[in-house]
Amino acid sequence: MSCVYDFSLPGLTGGTVDLSAWRGKPMLIVNTASKCGFTPQYEGLQALWSETGHELVVLGVPSNDFGRQEPGDATDIATFCSRNYGVSFPMTEKCHVKGAQATPLFRWLSAQGGFLAHPRWNFFKYVIDRQGRLSTWFSSLTSPDSHRMRDAVSRVILTD
Numbered sequence: 001m002s003c004v005y006d007f008s009l010p011g012l013t014g015g016t017v018d019l020s021a022w023r024g025k026p027m028l029i030v031n032t033a034s035k036c037g038f039t040p041q042y043e044g045l046q047a048l049w050s051e052t053g054h055e056l057v058v059l060g061v062p063s064n065d066f067g068r069q070e071p072g073d074a075t076d077i078a079t080f081c082s083r084n085y086g087v088s089f090p091m092t093e094k095c096h097v098k099g100a101q102a103t104p105l106f107r108w109l110s111a112q113g114g115f116l117a118h119p120r121w122n123f124f125k126y127v128i129d130r131q132g133r134l135s136t137w138f139s140s141l142t143s144p145d146s147h148r149m150r151d152a153v154s155r156v157i158l159t160d
Contacts, residue, residue, distance in 0.1 A: 003132030
């Protein structure tokens with residue numbers, strides 16, 4: 001695969017999340033979990049999705065790979081995200097994001113970013129430019145509201 005738009009994943013509420021539908025749009029891809037200390041970052045992710053007028057595609061990828069912090073099924077995840085954080089950005093079915101079982105998307109993201117870009121906990125964030133290339137990544141510690149994250153998002157939105 002040569003760019004992020006070459007991937008698709010099962011959707012949280014059915015169907016397929018085909019990343020090619022957003023070709024030419026910058027993206028922020030985040031592995032998420034409902035029972036994590038970083039879960040309140042959903043609020044900042046939703047704010048980015050809303051504030052950019054969906055010009056930045058925020059994609060949540062629930063995973064139970066770290067601390068078993070996403071134990072629910074698709075209905076549980078969708079209800080939790082909507083009820084607690086008003087999440088309206090696209091989300092995929094629960095996926096593996098690390099190790100040999102990682103989805104092809106996360107294997108590609110890790111390869112593009114190098115060893116340190118492998119998700120080491122929930123809420124790793126991958127900023128994708130308009131050409132579908134990894135621009136930068138952030139660990140769980142970097143909030144979606146942080147100056148560093150906002151700058152990285154602004155750069156990919158403003159760059160053609």
